[in-house]
Amino acid sequence: MNRIEEWFAARDWPVFDFQRRAWAAYAEGKSGLIHAPTGSGKTLAAWGGPLLESLQDPPGALAYLWITPLRALAVDTSANLNRAVAGLGLDWEVGLRTGDTSAARRARLHKSPPPALVTTPESLALMLSYADSARRLGRVRAVVVDEWHELLGSKRGVLLELGLARLRALNPKMKIWGLSATLGNVDHALQVLLGPNRTGEQIGGDIERRIEIDTLLPPEIEHFPQSGRTGLNQLPGVLAALNRARSTLLFTNTRSQAELWFRAITAVVAWPDQVYLHHGSINRQQRLAAEEAVRTGRARCIVATSSLDLGVDFSPVDQVIQVGGPKGIARLIQRAGRSGHQPGAVSRLLCVPTHALEILEIAAARRQVERRRVESRTALSGSLDVAAQHLVSCALGGGFEPDAMRSELHDTHAYAGLDETHWQWLLDFVTRGGPTLQAYPGFRRVVLEDGRYRVSDRRIAARHRMSVGTISADGHLQVRFVKGGSLGQIEERFLTRLQPGEHFLFAGRLLRLERIRDMVAYVRLGKAQRPSVPRWAGGRLPLSTLLADAMLELFAASETQLPADLQAIAPLLARQARQSALPGPERLLVEQTQSRDGAHLFVYPFAGRLVHEGLAALLAWRLAQDSPRSFSMTVNDYGIELVCDQPVKLDEALLRRVLRAEDLERDILASLNAAEMARHRFRDIARVAGLVFQGFPGRQKRARQLQASSGLMFDMLSEHDPDNLLLDQARTEVLEAEMELTRLRATLDRIARQSLMVQQNERLTPLAFPLWADRLRSQLSTEDFQARVERMLAGMEREAPPRRPQRTTLRAGAQ
Amino acid sequence: MKVIRLGGHSLQLLPDRAVFWPRQKALLLADAHLGKDQVFRGAGVAVPAGVLATDLARIDALLTNTGAERLIVLGDWVHAPPQGGDDWPAQISAWRASHPHLAIDLVLGNHDRALDAWLAGWNIRAHSVALDLDGLCLVHEWTDAGGLPGLSGHLHPGAVIRHRRERVRLPAFLLGDEHLVLPAFGRFTGLMTATDFPARCRIAIAGERLHELPAGYQPLKPSTSRGKTAR
Structure with a gap:
């Protein structure tokens, strides 16, 4: 029995087999990825290796780095790690350095660095930008990346890949361990973490916790809304569930839902002061108070959003409630894991549908959870903005030699395929501003001195350090x-x-x-009766493919025998089948209906909101190519609605033509206002690449002379350096991140294999109704800018005077 | 083009962010911020070259199209005092040399600091506070002190047009009571859509066209603006 096992035994904790395997692999000098649900002992599986190592060989300064994606998690994590250090009788401490760490404390950490440090990807990037970083970070024995699945797929993940490559270059024997929740593609996650062509251990948790998903059915299913978002009509049922349990975690899909539910619950329960709110936008103290209240058992109910999806390690609650469609399996499993932490215990999840079709979505989630199917996450690659930032950081952190730096980039998943052209462009971008032939006169940022690229201007250095990172606090x-x-x-x-x-x-x-x-x-x-609720951007996750596929299977299955958990919506399914038809994996349902508003065309690919947005624009554009007309479009996670004045005469040939996968990229760019979307997308890219400064969030010290908006920057580049690769990146990101182009192509490929079922209906079907009721329509506009402004002004004249005066924005201009 | 009356004069508002005053044969513009791109590049921000040449060429085109014999700049002709090594002042000198008969007046703006020697070299007549011409008071920054009818710049005014889910920001002229605020002339300048200026009407510029914004279209209340402070 080793020292850790003794410590476990003393506290009556079981040692799991996967923990032993992780410790052994670490002792052999291996790297790897530990994937298991929250609360299964992952932290100690990863931390045990370094602890046992340091018993043998006492660590010097900064021997271990523990990277966590959330600053809010860092405090808890360092406390946990310290408990284990003390438990093994070691006499050192784990330090903490994040964006929240005070300047004085940072200075102390800099002066006498602890053997182990808990930090964030951004703080690591910042540490790498100090001139003595090679000396200070050259003896890191191991890096543990917590919640790797959260970073994977984002630019923060790319930034961390670059940081890890740097550390590996300094110490090739360094071990890298990742911790991740259950993922559909663990191989890929491991490969990205370790860098291309490296091998490592995949260690899965042994505890397969059972998850049971219940659905809260409304008492009168006939009156249950066919569309809607808040779900507050289900409050009585939720209240009953709250009163039955000692502690409840209530998850919503959006922050606005969380605000509304919090208000509703506090208004009706007998214990309003034991209800807490937790989401990503509220003050840190309030968040911490909520977490503390769970820990001490004071909280009876916490209303939370995805802010609690990360492993904030707090004691399990009695029950977890999910309001609204689950949208994805991985997230649902993560949320369910918040209840019943005891090994062998069952995790229970009560799902609260907010409209009728969500009952089906929940049933589909139940199937996939039983099959143990989970979504995959794919890492980004080639983001030039992040690479540019990293080059400047490295130029600051002691400088770099071009060949060595290039191999370092090739040693990451994100830039393994970086070719000569792109590398040269990057180097030109940070040294000359633009390509060699049209170097930007007077530009200086990174300069070549004795074969090393460095930053010599102190003000440029200070501004760069201020904007390290990829998280945007913009706006x-x-x-x-x-x-x-x-x-x-x-x-x-x-x-x-x-x-x-x-x-x-x-x-x-x-x-x-x-x-x-x-x-x-x-x-x-305030004391008004009807307040508005902030609608946060980007809050809504689209339906995952895995979940959508299971929904289509259920539709098809219900035709032969209705599954027990769909009895509640039997009338709805029957009506859909009678009026029109049910969709299915083998067939695409298309409906046409005439109403006062015009001719409606409904298509139900079940591919998620983002894909549907692109698909709706594509369909409208291709249909308008045949005979010019204008459409208004609505999408949800299940389908698309196009409305126009005149009905479209649809036959199989026409449908096949407008739904073809060929020419997808060309047509989607033509159909969308791609230029404007790219301009919007450029906001983050410009910030990461150092073209605009926002200073520290909350601090107003800006270089006034250097104020320019990213939109203006986009215009200047488009006008005077149209080949700038950052503009290309903005366009690519629009297609991939906002349109999910890859998934859109897969959807069209699937449609090509499906049979088409076109139904003419007199009335709206249950599938059509939510689309019809959702009033957020967008217009397909193919006009040029001038024509567009004229149409908008004409529209405003027609509808004037507006009820409230028009609003204007607050963005200060460049002076 | 759009013609307005101000202090008894007829003024032509031009879509390229300038005003032509036929009676004086004068072209008026404000906030050119020449050399701003160079200031950015010097600080390590990769702004492409070409901005200055484009702006100067736009002035040329306006002079040719209007037949103006005089150029009046309502402040912020340049973005920052020239530094040693900057090549943009020389570009302005070259441009100036190609217009030997053009009279240029500059009402000094908050950005036009430490320029005396350069202004003399460019043969630009500087006015420290205002230029009173034919009953119009030309200033850089509007104040609510009243006085003569006039024109100013400084605010970089713009307008947001919203309809349904669409939203567009455009540079704009602000027309108040006997006073006109010009949009910033320089292409590498930002927009302010909220100002303290009491505009009766906003004339937005969309490409080659000017649009007077419909009634009921009001700027945001000044109290909520992130103020632009004068230096």
Whole structure:
């Protein structure tokens, strides 16, 4: 029995086999990935290796780095790691360095670095930008990356890949261990973590916890809404469930839902002060208070969003409730894991559908959980903005030699395929601003000195360090009480639409906007009856392919024998089948209906909202090519609606033609306002690549002379350096990140194999109704800019005067 | 083009962000911010070259099209004082040499600092506060002190047009009570869509066209603006 096992035994903890395997692999000098659900002992599986190693060989400064994606997690994590260090009788401590760490504390950490440090990808990137980084970080024995699945697939993950490559170059024997929740593609996750052509151990948790998913059915299914989002009509049922349990974690899909549910629950329970709100925008203190309340057992209910999907390690609750469709299996399993932590215990999850079709979505999730199927995540590659930032960081951190740097980039998954052209462009971008032939006069950022690329200008160095990282705090306003006290931050876009005096719900309170000044929204407690709720951008996850496929299977299965858990929506399914037909894996359902609004065309590919947005634009554009017409479009996770004045005469040949996968990229670019979307996308790219400065979030110290918006930067580059590869990147990101082009192509390929079933209906079918009811329509516009402005102005004239004066934005211009 | 009346004069608002005053044969523009791209490049921000040449060529085109004999700049002709090694002042000198008969007046703006020697070299007549011409008061920055009818710049005014889910930001002229604020002339400048200026009407520029914005279209209340501070 080793020292860890003794410590486990002393505390009456079982040692799991996967933990032993992880410790052994580490002792052999191997790297690897540990994948298991939250709360199964992953942390100690990864931490045991370094601990046993340091018993043999006491660590020097910065021997171990523990990377965590969330600053909020770092405090808990370092406490956990320290407990184990003390438990083994070791006499050193784990330090903590994140964006929240005070300058004084950072200076102390810099002066006498601890043997182990918990930090974030951004803080690691920053540490690499200090001149003595090679000396300080050259003896890292092991890096543990916590919640790797969260970083995988994002630019933060790419930034970390680059940081790991740097550390590996400094110490080739360094071990890398990742911790991840269950993923559909563990091989890929491991490969990205370790870099191309390396091997490592995959260690899965042994505990297969059972998950049981219940559906909260409304008492009167006939009156259950066919569309809708908040689900507050289910409050009585949820209340009953809350009262039955000692502690409940209630997850919603969006922050606005969380605000509404928090308010509703506190208004009806007998214990309103034991209800807490937890989401990504509210103040850190309030978040920590919520976590603390769970730990101490004070909280009876926490209303949370995906902010709690990460492994905030707190004691399990009695029950977990999910409001709204699960949208994805991995997330649902993660959420379910918050209850019943005891080994062998069953994780129970109560799903609360907010409209009828979600009952089917929940049933589909139940099938996939039983089959143990989980979504995959794919890492990004080739993001030139992140590479440019890294080159400047390395130029600062002691400088780099071009050949060595290039091999270092090739040693990451993200840039393994970086070719000569792109490498040369990158180097030109940081040294000359643009390509050699048209070097930007007077540009200086990174300079070549004695064969090494360095940054010699101190102001450039300071500004670069200020903008290290890839998370955008752009467009957020702090929310503060007039009398002091911060509540958190909200998207600028929402707040600037409010007039002073108007009310909104935030951080669980009803607030009245007083004024906005210097990126701070000042508020007082309000007392209006009908406040608005912030709609956060990007809050809604599209339905995953895995879940969508199971839904289509269920539709098909219900034709022969209705599964027991779909009895509740039997009338709805019967009506759909009678009026029209049911969709299925083998067939694509298309419906046409005539109404006062015009001719409706419904298509149900079940491919998720993002894919449907691209597909709707594509269909409308291709149909308009045949005979010019204009469409308005609506999408949800299940299907698409196109409306136009005249019905489209659809036959199989025409449908096949407009749904073909050939020419997809060409047509989708033509159908969307791709230029404008790319301009919007450029916001983050410009910031990461160092073309715009935002300073620290919350701090207003900006280089005033250097203020320019990313949109202006985009225009200048498009006009004067149209071949700039960052513009290409913006266009690629629009297609991949906003349209899910790969998934869209897969959808069209599947449609090509499906039979087409075109139904003419007199009335809206149950599948059509939610699309019809959703009023957020977008218009397909193929006109040029000038024509578009004229049409908008004409539209405004027709509908004028607006009920409220038009709003304008607050972005300060470059002066 | 759109013609407005101000202080008894007829002024032509031009879509290339300038004003032509036929009676004085004068072209008026504000906030050119020449050399701004160079300031950015010097600080390590990769802004492509070509901005300055384009802006100067736009002035040429405006002079040719209007037949103006005089150029009046309402402040912020340049973005920052020239530094040793900057090549943009020489580009302006070359441009100036190609217009030997053009009279140029500059009402000094907050960015036009430490320029005396250069202005003399460019043969530009500087006015420290205002230029009163034929009953119009030309200033850089509008104040609510009242006085003569006039024109100004400084605000970089713009307008947001929203309809349904679409949203477009455009540079704009602001027309108030006997006062006109010009949009920033320089292409590498930003927009302010919220200002303290009491505009009666906004005339937005979309490409080659000017659009007077419909009634009911009001700027945001000043109290909520992230203010642009004068230096």
